[in-house]
Amino acid sequence: MAEGKLCNRNMINTEEELRTLLADTSGKQYYSEMMDLDVDRDKLKATLDKTLKSRLKTWLEICAHCGLCADSCFIYLANNKDPKQVPSYKIQSTLGQIVKKKGNVDNAFMRMTMDTAWAKCTCCNRCGMYCPFGIDMGVMFGYLRGLCFSQGFVPWEMKIGSGMHRVYRAQMDISTEDWVDTCEWMAEEYEEDYVGLKIPVDKKNANTIYTVNAREPKHYPEDIGEAAALFHIAGEDWTVPSEGWEETSLAMFAGDWEACKLQVQSVYDAIDRLKPKRMVVTECGHAYRATVIEGPYWTGQKSGKPPVESLHYVEWVAEALRTGKLKIDPAKKIKEPVTYQDSCNYIRNAGLGDTAREIMSYIAEDFREMTPCREHNFCCGGGGGLNGIGRYREERNIGLKIKRDQILATGAKLVISPCHNCWDAIRDLEEVYHIGIRWRFLKPILLSMVIIPDHLKPEE
């Protein structure tokens, strides 16, 4: 059966394989090999027989073709209500057909399926809230991505991403040494402004273990410094693990369930080793979803929960503000109109809508909700990995229109976005559409307005 050198059904498990794939700029050779990649039909059928259970089967069967899900999908709306973007159509014409044909599909069909699964759905799960049967395309497309991945029909960046997790236990090539060095460097930098600040690595029995998104050590190390400063001001007893510090999961976006498990297990192992009382996850939506919400299932935790209580960063902030561990200087609150981007992954899919509002009540004087908001909010436009896939840049940019219009309608020029993915999408939407907005994580905003106790201030 024909497989390519780069585009094939094998998993990336070594640094060398990863380098080779990365060297293929924009996946040119990878995608050209994909044109000839054979479908392993027996394997596809066997996977269906084993993994397609009654929930998904029933969803595919009973869909009443009523079209109520159409308007719930931001991609449908952004594409001028193109009927081919109706959620039910997208899944019936891909997964529905694979199931109907018992896996007997060809190369062209699988490429179309891949383009649908990654460019026409961000797995935002919004449609599931609008279907009378609760048919959740986000869940079904997640499953479909797993089928595509196992057949080698997966966007180049996703294959790399899942390979990164397999090789480095992080979505980027950051070694344990790089990570620990970054923490030390940031501790030195921030110690100058906050007396006694430390970033304790591998401290046992701390109250809180803090885990991050690999982009932070790689591209925004000051985020780690800011987190340290806020923990320090709040008097938190905290630590970061030297290994198992990465929360994100491109493997989840790729549909590589094995890598999902490997990645999450590394975090759970760190918890096991260091025995903290709880975990706090950085300002990232899918990272929290992967490690706290879905991770317990990938790793077979019967309780459905991670080994210790785990908070998204917004929960920690709300708690610190509520208990007075962080105090806001009223004069420094945000005065201008400001809006909040509800991330699908921790608002709709983890119930933290109130938590976000609680924070805004402490830090903003003119908070404006988007419409719709909270659980009903639209995806930023770049979720589910779509932000990172070059092949679908055009499609992603079209989808951003919905968020653009939602933000414009609030009249706010500042968007608080405690999620890396949403943050990127909003940055890109400004780049593409020039609407004159700014976007911020919570950490720098908080740091600009908290009251710093005198004993933490450096002597002049």
Added chain:
Amino acid sequence: MYQFVTGPLAWLSFGIFFIGLIVRIVLYIRGLDWQADRVTYSVNTSYGIKGAIRSIIVWLIPFGTRSWRVNPGFTILFFVFHIGLLVTPVFLQAHNILLKERLGFGLFTISDCTADFLTIAMLTAAAFIIIRRIALSEVRILTDWYDYLVLAITVIPFITGFLASHLIGDYQFWLILHILSGEVMLIAIPFTKLSHFVLFFLSRAQIGMDYGIKRGGMKGKGLAW
């Protein structure tokens, strides 16, 4: 003929209907898999049950969910159609007289006038559902012959029943056709997507448990459907 269609054939179709539905329910529940579905159905069950009940009830209330509220036209069609479909045959006087004759008990009944009203309303809703299928591009693209077939299976018993009870044309002919088409519907329910008669509740319960246990139900106030 009348004896046959209201005798053995009726027993057979009711048998298939009930047994078929029980099989569907059992298969659905047995096919749930906590790890594949990523919902701990048997841990934190109280949250799950709460989520399931809420997820069913709000969707049974007209305009009870945001989806119903933003689609008022469809919501009205949906409820008129389904109320007519369920209430009319179960509480019809003629059916309950038959029930009493055969099984010795009857249910509460509605007046024939109410039944006529419900039937006409339900058939009108069905007509609009067909028009909607043809007129709206987002529904047209989803629609295939199977959707029309199941719609036909559900409305024919109502048309024939209406004609028979109002003595329009040949009473015997419409009556037999009415009974036969009703039996076809009963048999079709477990085998077609009309199985949503029970699977609606199971599917809603499942997604309700998903949100109730895993996706925030244990932290927030529960999903605002």
